[in-house]
Amino acid sequence: MREIRTCPVTGTTVVLNDGWPERPLPAVEATSCWACGDRGPVIATRGEARAVPHPVPALGVEGTAAPVPGLAVKRDAVGAHELILGPHGGGQADVLRLAAERMVDLRRDSRLRGFALAQAVTPAGHDGWQLFAFPFDLPPSAPARWRDAELAQGARVVQLGESVVALAAWAPRAAFETWILPRQGAAHFVASNVHEESSALLHDVCSRLSRQLGGPAIDVTLEDGEPWRLVLRPRLQQPSLLPALGYPIVGVFPEFAARALRA
Ligand SMILES: [Zn+2]
Secondary structure, three states: OEEEEEOOOOOOEEEEEOOOOOEEOOOOOOOOOHHHOOOOOOOEEEOOEEEEEOOOOOOEOOOOOOOEOOOOOEOOOEOEEEEEEEEEOOOOOOHHHHHHHHHHHHOOOOOOOEEEEEEEEOOOOEEEEEEEEEOOOOOOEOOHHHHHHHHHHOOOEEEEOOOEEEEEOOOOOOOOOEEEEEOOOOOOOOOOOOHHHHHHHHHHHHHHHHHHHOOOOEEEEEEOEOOOEEEEEEOEEOOOOHHHHOOOEEOOOHHHHHHHHHO
């Protein structure tokens, strides 16, 4: 079965082909855990979660936010790059809340405008997000209407929480791409009141993905918007040039992925 789908939220076009092979990338086993050690200055804490400076920051406080005039765009790498660490092996109830608090605090610097949050989840790995603050706005997404249609239709619902839901993406950019978002409303990330429940659902869905796929690393990113959402993408091999051209070929239909993850 083959189909071309375009995502109504991201605009991404993907080719679905269930004859396509999907294989997990080999897991990398860490021998020691950097994040478990004493990591110097702590910026903020909440419960078991702590925010620390990134040891090799991609962005720093020095410089100005304005682009340097010229044909091509360049600017000082003004911004912030922090790690939001929870306990080793997951259980990250306070982590998203702390990340939101850090964004509110960083936003007091009027140069900092766009915020990104990302982590690679690995089985038995340390729970740790990288928080970036950029000197420009990031385009928000607006999945609320789509979410409401998905909830009414139901075929791609993976797990329903009290206030949050996990959905298999309609036009997945990677096999088993899953979105976690509030079930109601359109709150941005910092204004949300479902951080703790979202953290718990993220943990559950990562466990489901791990059981189904044999434990590949899962890239998790925050897309802010109306409402915000977490995007989970397992790292699977895609032996084709088309992804490099911007058109992912995905071998698992999301309706199948949702059924498999619900089981
Ligand atoms: Zn650790």
